[in-house]
Amino acid sequence: MTSVMKNEVQMKGKFHYQLSGWKYSTGIRVLLFLLLAFGFYVSLYAKLVPQVYDIVLGTTSEKTIYAPRQIENAIATEQAKEDAAKRVQPVYRIVNLKNDTLIDAIYDKLLQINADEEVKFDDKVSIYRRVIPQLISDLENDSIKSLRASGQYNVPLLEQIQTALAEQQYQLPEESYFKLPRMTKEDLAAMRPVTKDIVAKLMNDQILDAQTVRAKVAELVNTSNLTKNTSREMVTEIARVVITPNKFFDQKGTDDAKGQARENVKPVYINKNDVLVKVGDMITEEIYARLDKLELLKDKANYLPQFGLSILAALLSLVVFMFVKQSSLPIKYNNSQLVMLILIFLINVISMKIISLVQNLDYPYIGYLAPTALGTILIAILLDAPLAFVSSVLFSLMASIIFNTEHTLLFDFRYGLVSLVICFSAVFTIQRASQRATILKAGLMIAFFSMLTITSMLLMEDHFQQKEALISLSFAAAGGLLTVVFVIGLLPFFEVAFGILSPLKLVELSNPNHPLLRKLLTETPGTYHHSVMVGNLSEAAAESIGADGLLCRVGSYYHDIGKTKRPSYFIENQTNIENPHDRIDPNLSKSIIIAHPRDGVEMLKDYKMPKPIRDIAEQHHGTTLLHYFYHKAMKQAEEEGSDKEIREEDFRYPGPKAQSKEAAIVGIADSVEAAVRSLRNPTLEQIDSMVHKIIKSRLDDGQFNECDITLKELDKIAKTLNETLLGIFHSRIEYPSELAPKKSGT
Template sequence: MKNEVQIKGKFHYRLIGWKYSNWVRALLFLLLALLFYGSLYTKLVPQVYDIQLGAISEKTIYAPRQIENAVATEQAKEDAAKRVQPVYQVVNLRNDALIDAIFDRLLLINSDEEVKFDDKVSIYRRVIPQLISDLESESIKSLQASGQYNDQLMEQISQGLTEQQYKLPEEAYFKLPRLTKEDLAAMLPVTKDIVSKLMNDQILDAQPARAKVAELVNTSPLTKNTTREMVTEIARAVITPNKFYDQKGTDDARGQARESVKPVFINKNEVLVNEGDVITEEIYARLDTLELLKDKANHLPQLGLVILSILLSFVMVMFVKQSVLPIQYNNSQLVMLLLIFIINTAAMKIISLGQNLDYPHIGYLAPTALGSVLIAILLDAPIAFISSVLFSLMASIIFNTEHVQLFDFRYGLVSLVICFSAVFAIQRASQRATILKAGLMISFFSMLTITSVMLLEDQWTQKDALFSLSFAAAGGLLTAVFVIGLLPFFEAAFGILSPLKLVELSNPNHPLLRKLLTETPGTYHHSVMVGNLSEAAAESIGADGLLCRVGSYYHDVGKTKRPSYFIENQTNIENPHDRIDPNLSKSIIIAHPRDGVEMLKEFKMPKPIRDIAEQHHGTTLLHYFYHKAVKQAEEEGSDKEYREEDFRYPGPKAQSKEAAIVGIADSVEAAVRSLRNPTLEQIDSMVHKIIKSRLDDGQFNECDLTLKELDTIAKTLNETLLGIFHSRIEYPSELAPKKAN
């Protein structure tokens, strides 16, 4: 970093004071860090209150961010679980197989004549309940083997079958042995039909289903009372519950119901406690969760914000340090950068207040790209790009309303896209209308990015889309309006000569240019030619070509005070210098830079333009009038001695590359114009001679032009002059005598 730039020579400037003070520079970067800290504090560090449990609140406290209402959420989950109906499972217990087994046993025993009646009664009293129990056990084992039912449900099935098992009345055992083969054959289909009909329904309690058996038997084709009675009893014994309470299924369903309940939130800026309310345990716990209690305040967020602010400021320090522009050492430009950050941040903070009015997407209206555009126009594109990253990071925090994370990527992404697109659009701006075009581009890319985000999230509503895109479209236009309004302020306050301002100054209708054209047409034409030469030369070495061109237009405006004393304006008139003393001629000639500066000040022209007018001759020697004075003294026999210092321009020497280039182009154009039929060799020789003469004379000692750049300038001037004087140049081949045939 340059702490001090010393200028050697009779007229020199010493760049000192606050503009080049390291302490001031450190203070400005500290202020930038404080800006980051202050603008992000309310979003990242919650406010705390001195509140005690059971005390009365002295103020109304609002939620600084959205927070889950744990009590309300838990109550909602309980309500959802209570609304879930018990879960039951319907199972197939193979009742048809049980009927077949009973009737097979009846047919077998009743057909055995060797078995006595009493023995048959005893057998039925023992065998039939055993058949029912065995088949139910087999059914349970089959269900367990299938793996479809959990252990709790299997216990419920086993318990339900046991508790609701039907016991045949004692008299039935005495009637069963009397059933004939024909009776059993008639009873079997009727029994199966009745059981099938009843078991098709879901039976939680078997008793109501068993009560319906008698009615169905009465409508059957059976005619004997005994067969009807036995079918009724056997059907009742076979009918079992097939619908069982599933405790695990019920618990799972209730658990799913609890999980499906969305958390109940206390929204941002919703009242947590009103003034005068008693601080209950619930309210106290809620304030504690939000870290709003002073005695339990967490200071880690403040430390984190301090570190973040320092890091963001450090990023700017490094990029400014690497810049090749005067901001590297000029604190006034750093002040301008800080002011742009303040304005841009203030605009975002003001827009963010609208998020409290139920417009959650109003952040897209913020002119986030305002700072990037101003920096790109007034300073440098690389600094504008890194500033865009910082602005985007700040936007993702300032417009973050959900507080799920520290940053809302949607606003950060949109801000980054529009800032970058704005810098690309405005880099080569040459008219104020370009700013409006950049604003339209900001609107377009903002809407495009928002559309992309909405499609990726797939959680947007038509209302959200309409508001977001409308705010985005308006945000681009708002940015353009602010840039157009603020740009003249920065240009005037900091003496910044932006490309837009330069293009305006190049308008031939400017009063000074009109004066130059009407009063000194020769000088005007000379200035235009110098402008073309200097612009090409400046751009060849990376200097400001537009500044050189516009500066050239005004560099000789001081000649309008005495136009006839300058050779380019002496058309068909006598040269007045032939009749006056060389000292007077010298005074008139060297006065035109000073006169030009005074005129430029009168019209409030920017300092870089005035500097070019003042410095383009540097301290060069007026060779013609010096030698004329010396020769005149010799002819008159005068012993008066003339020094070269008396016939030099007062300076100062060129302080910038642009002023030096305009000075070279000025001399080159005048010298080449004096040649009647210039050749390529003459032009090349003239250009190198003028540059070498100025170099040997020390005219480039106070600007940072290198020898390599001077060589590039010479080549560019040769190429440009070749295009300008192409029709007048005599080529060597044309000058050579023709050979005789």
């Protein structure tokens, strides 16, 4: 290599380092993760941190303030409780005071005293004045004691019963005391059942005012079978004495009923987005207290939500950091890919935020329209499927916050669950996507699984409403199609802006109708066939070690595109023509040969081919030696007797060496295909020997020093190349097991 070429390579390397230095800077990486955490914080701020206002009590409001979340209207709730308590009717208790017992006691006493002839008439009158009221009083006291002992009646009720009995007690007329001693045994026997019947009939009703009921006694007595006027008169008076109230007002029961009615009243809420204060409204104490409770006052702002959100944002960013750190993906070191990841997160969150702006309490299910899986699909296609799974969890968590309209909790599990399901289904569908139609398929799967998940939740709800179900399912179906539109629109932008070669882009580049491939086929058919063979070999080898097989195949198609500038100087295109290298100086031949990688890179740049394809074209030869022309130059100098030094460095490719596994594999496959093709009748042993010889030669020459390929992987590559070549040349290989019968003549 000349000193001028060396300086050119050094300058290019220095310039490349200056351009790409930020891509691998630790400081930049830290800043990017801080930026990611800040993005999480900003995107969730409006949902988790209430806005505050500069409000002064007694002044007019300068703006309309809406409720940031649902809150109880304490005054309206208290008024509703009072209204419910007022609607409660007074509670009364029906109490059985055993009036039959009192009737029997009175008639027994009458029979006893009237039958005693030794007691004078006047004495009997005096006895009745004293005994009958005492019997009534004793029965009432016994009844109160019995009720108290039962434990079924509260003390205020017992007091109310005692008071009502005392206030409504009936006093026998004075003349009744003079008539009772004259009642014979037969009279009393006839009077007792009539009295019981009348009292039982009247006491069967609920009696709050005994006086009203006593007025009905005379009518019932007149319809009885008693014939004597005195007997009727005495039955009337005794019945009136015995009749008492049996329905009593229960103050405590009434209070308890009112209390229960208050407890049964559901709180009255101010819903999210309801107007709290209109422009020009006076800030009353009630409004001020309500704003204070909602933490909307600037002078009483609570900064705990900001602190909590900061922790949450840091945790979300930490999840991404830890996954990236423990992975073996290029994003672990490449800040450019990290920038792309942050940009995808930003676009996905913005799309969710836009949908949330039109979401309200009347139509909360608009949230299902959001293309939550947009970011997941882009990450799965452009970066890596496992990273897409982790991102799906974060997107789902954010969706459950952004689309939460009820604010009873920080998260609404419905949107989180639907987002998680559709994101996971999108990753499973989009993996190894090789056609744009796969994105449409992913959109259909998103719509299907979103509708399926929503249906399952609706069926488990207590109140299933058909209208809500139809609206939700419609938004879910539209969300899947919207996701497809955004992905197809954004994918080319990321591919161009970040030089990403997605599987979809690689498949497009492998189309034989691509201008460069048509040029390769028409102008250098031998090189085209060689490139296709190298593509088959390199793809199989790459997949055996987990490298990008599709990139190797497509890179192989373009790796020798530089040969189209001077096709006749390459042996695979020298069909039925003289080899022009036989007539020119080996140094000129060397210059022509080693120029094809550089020419190829220039052509690929003109056609704006992605950098990984250009790198394979530039690096597939590395800095290997052109053995044929090197030895030819030495032989020519020896024959001419020249003293000019023939240096090996001057007959090497300018490089650079392979920087990736894919470039190293294409270089090995390129050499192996050319070497095996030169064999007339290759055998298994020859192919195996040739493959190992080429790999060992490149290994010893240090061609793999700048890529992360391992000896174990080189061994797998050799084994895979042998198997693939066996399939390609099987018709030309002589198998020892088939040769034996021929030699034996059988």
